[in-house]
Amino acid sequence: MTKLEAVRASAYTIPTDAPEGDGTFAWDSTTLVLVEVVGGGRTGTGWTYGSPACATVVTHDLAPRIEGHEVEDVVGCWNVMRAALRNIGRPGVAGMALSAVDCALWDLKARLLDMPLHRLLGAVHESVPVYGSGGFTTYDERQLTEQLSGWVDGQGIPRVKIKIGESSGTVEDRDRRRVAQAREIVGQSTELFVDANGGYTVGQAQRVASWLSAYDVKWFEEPVSSDDLAGLRTVRDQTTIDVTAGEYGYDLAYFQRLCPVVDCVQADVTRCGGITELLRIAALAEAHGLQLSGHCAPGLHLAPLTAIPNLRHLEWFHDHTRIESMLFEGLPTPSKGAATPPNAPGHGLTWLPDAAAKYRVS
Numbered sequence: 173m174t175k176l177e178a179v180r181a182s183a184y185t186i187p188t189d190a191p192e193g194d195g196t197f198a199w200d201s202t203t204l205v206l207v208e209v210v211g212g213g214r215t216g217t218g219w220t221y222g223s224p225a226c227a228t229v230v231t232h233d234l235a236p237r238i239e240g241h242e243v244e245d246v247v248g249c250w251n252v253m254r255a256a257l258r259n260i261g262r263p264g265v266a267g268m269a270l271s272a273v274d275c276a277l278w279d280l281k282a283r284l285l286d287m288p289l290h291r292l293l294g295a296v297h298e299s300v301p302v303y304g305s306g307g308f309t310t311y312d313e314r315q316l317t318e319q320l321s322g323w324v325d326g327q328g329i330p331r332v333k334i335k336i337g338e339s340s341g342t343v344e345d346r347d348r349r350r351v352a353q354a355r356e357i358v359g360q361s362t363e364l365f366v367d368a369n370g371g372y373t374v375g376q377a378q379r380v381a382s383w384l385s386a387y388d389v390k391w392f393e394e395p396v397s398s399d400d401l402a403g404l405r406t407v408r409d410q411t412t413i414d415v416t417a418g419e420y421g422y423d424l425a426y427f428q429r430l431c432p433v434v435d436c437v438q439a440d441v442t443r444c445g446g447i448t449e450l451l452r453i454a455a456l457a458e459a460h461g462l463q464l465s466g467h468c469a470p471g472l473h474l475a476p477l478t479a480i481p482n483l484r485h486l487e488w489f490h491d492h493t494r495i496e497s498m499l500f501e502g503l504p505t506p507s508k509g510a511a512t513p514p515n516a517p518g519h520g521l522t523w524l525p526d527a528a529a530k531y532r533v534s
């Protein structure tokens with residue numbers, strides 16, 4: 173058994189390559205919070221995309237509780253961390269901190285065993301189908317064309333997603349024009365998905381679903397707020413398009429409430445409680461007859477998603493693939509619409525401190 177010697181956290185804010193926005197939010201930078209765990213002469217890394225405050229929770233609330241614990245006992249560390257968060261509250265910043273540490277511990281355990289993380293977790297898939305995700309509401313037609321054809325024609329990815337619900341659903345005409353443009357750009361043989369980020373009301377989402385069908389859209393993500401479970405159910409019951417949600421799920425209990433009202437469960441390993449909780453969420457989804465789709469953070473999702481029998485796909489999010497290619501070595505390039513985890517110890521990505529230094533904020 174190996175003693176966990178140190179848990180470190182740091183934060184990096186990286187400007188976007190162009191203004192980005194969706195139905196209910198706009199941003200021009202993204203912050204990655206990195207966790208490094210050290211033991212047995214090796215370092216494991218995990219991360220989340222959130223406030224630099226996540227780093228404070230890691231160093232102040234989590235690290236002192238698990239340093240000295242056995243590295244191999246990842247679930248035991250997870251239990252200690254979950255207990256430590258009781259009075260802080262698990263959803264949000266604390267849940268992201270927990271998730272990043274859990275991912276780092278799994279990575280370290282696999283590196284100590286000198287085996288790829290996907291093998292340690294029991295991979296049942298060799299690769300993970302991906303979909304190109306971006307299509308921000310802030311893009312003009314040229315930007316949308318370049319991005320979508322880059323995925324479909326350039327990288328051979330047969331499924332893409334764009335943002336709709338612009339300005340909280342107040343410019344539905346433009347949403348419809350952009351969906352029509354997207355369908356024209358990618359052609360009929362590419363799957364087209366949309367994400368409203370909770371921008372519509374229930375009645376509006378029902379009307380939008382009816383015109384989305386005319387463009388053969390197969391996936392309607394967060395048509396209404398993911399906190400409105402009754403609203404999600406109402407939209408789902410009225411359309412044959414798959415209604416999906418789950419990216420803001422922070423614990424197993426939320427997913428238990430979510431499963432009965434969606435057609436596919438989304439989960440984010442950097443928010444939901446790390447790899448430890450993601451695998452439980454996948455089992456819960458399977459019990460409801462549902463598949464699971466990974467949300468963003470591609471480099472961290474690849475290994476655990478291969479171990480999920482009821483996997484649908486992984487969101488190959490423009491912002492995060494860009495950052496993980498800049499700050500890590502080893503993020504694979506998709507081939508024939510799927511990405512294969514690196515055949516290297518741990519998750520196979522190597523942090524590049526020199527590349528990240530100029531973006532460091534804490």
Ligand SMILES: [Mg+2]
Nearest residue numbers: 367369393419
């Ligand atoms: Mg989304």
